[in-house]
Amino acid sequence: MELNIYDIIKRPVITSKSIELYKKLGKITLEVHTSANKTMIKDAVEKIWAVKVAGVGVVNLEGKVKTFARRDFKSSDRKKAIITLKQGYKIEIPGMLETMGAVESAGVEKEDN
Numbered sequence: 001m002e003l004n005i006y007d008i009i010k011r012p013v014i015t016s017k018s019i020e021l022y023k024k025l026g027k028i029t030l031e032v033h034t035s036a037n038k039t040m041i042k043d044a045v046e047k048i049w050a051v052k053v054a055g056v057g058v059v060n061l062e063g064k065v066k067t068f069a070r071r072d073f074k075s076s077d078r079k080k081a082i083i084t085l086k087q088g089y090k091i092e093i094p095g096m097l098e099t100m101g102a103v104e105s106a107g108v109e110k111e112d113n
């Protein structure tokens with residue numbers, strides 16, 4: 001199965017841990033297609049955002065078994081990629097800085113009511 005570069009990258013992972021990783025080390029966490037490998041992920045990120053990637057770490061997450069109406073179901077498997085960019089490159093993901101109060105630390109002032 002041939003994957004398009006836009007099929008490889010699904011969505012950014014926005015959690016408190018991934019926000020801290022982004023602010024401190026500049027690493028981006030993305031959810032990717034389960035059959036994508038590190039080389040495919042690196043090429044997709046470089047082509048979509050026009051940046052240079054220094055490294056790609058991949059985490060495979062198996063789905064959990066859940067019970068609903070006395071039947072067991074397994075949620076889908078996922079794969080996360082932690083992207084390290086080369087010095088001087090940055091990816092701006094909409095909504096990433098607004099999460100967890102990061103707007104105030106970015107120099108944007110909030111109005112108090």
